[in-house]
Amino acid sequence: MCRQTGRLITRFFTRTNTAIIRCLLLACWITSPVAQAQALSEIRSSGAINLCANPQQMPFSQRGDSAEGFQIDIARAIAEKLDVALNVSWIFSKRQAKKVGCDFYAGVARLEDGDSKYLLITDPYLRLEFKLVTRDDGPIINSVEDLKPLVVGVSPGSIASHALAVNHISIAVRFADEASRLQALADGLIDAAVVTNVSAGWFQADRGKLQVFDAERILATQLNYDYALGLRRSDDDSRNGFNQLLAEMRSDGSLANILARYGLK
Structure with a gap:
């Protein structure tokens, strides 16, 4: 079922770190009909957007009362722009992943060969170096x-x-x-x-x-890659909508402000 995503992960494995690989693996695992992701129009109608994130992966994401990581900050800013609530499913295992449905990941690699079978990838919002x-x-x-x-x-x-x-x-x-x-x-x-x-x-x-x-x-080797949102079981209209949200965050400075909190200019 995850053959195409598996090939993507194989090509990608030596280009990134374990945290980002886990995001791609989770995208493959969370394909059960028990919980389906929503298109952007459905997210607006439901009043909530669902994010999947690792609970122990600072500065990317972390569950706790203090700093939660830039992925969570970006997801929260997106939810505010959509005027919906943000729900976070903290997951880091296949068993947990199968039990939840998430609409998107706030950080996946955008590779040259584009989308996977289970993820649509937005425009990049960051270059990981x-x-x-x-x-x-x-x-x-x-x-x-x-x-x-x-x-x-x-x-x-x-x-x-x-x-x-x-x-x-x-x-x-x-x-x-x-x-x-x-x-x-x-x-x-x-x-x-x-x-x-x-x-x-x-x-x-x-x-x-x-x-x-x-x-x-x-x-003397290639390591860097673009970083983007990963949309689960979505459509091109939704991707265009998320791309517009990212463009607005660049324009109004909110994206730069989030990244600056983590030492990125």
Whole structure:
């Protein structure tokens, strides 16, 4: 049933981190007739929009009383523009995903081959860029040779981990998500980390300064990709409507304000 999405994930696996892959997997899993997604016209009529998000993936999303992540902030802004309530289903497993219906994900990769069988992808609202970061008092990284004495935290199975391995760089993959990777860096358990610009910006806004380097240039490989909304079982009219909402958020500055809270300019 998920053959096409599986092929997408296979091509995408080495280009991203575990958090974003999970979003694509969940899009495949939540296809049960028990709970159906709504088109934009149905969302307006029902008075509520349903979001699926990971409860433990800051700065992307997190369940709690304080910061909830930029995906939640963007989803809330979209709900306000539609004048509907926002319902969030906090999920991170196949079993949970099958029990809920969500209308959209606030963050999926927009790849060159476009939509999957179960997702329509909107215009991108952000470019995710991968960075090599060190502590403020850590080493300067000008080339892959500068990484040779270091231990680098990186997402397991990613193209970045492969590029580090073929260059004989010591890697640590036990810190699977970016928040734990940055915490390990702060605690001195690793010397450097590969994370997105979102996580690097969020850490610096919240915790302190990092030295930030372009991972694509250092590792001489393609890592970056566009980031967009993923619409479940929707239609082109709905996608056009969400694209218009994103355009309005760019125009009125609300999108920039949300991203700025996470250290992105």
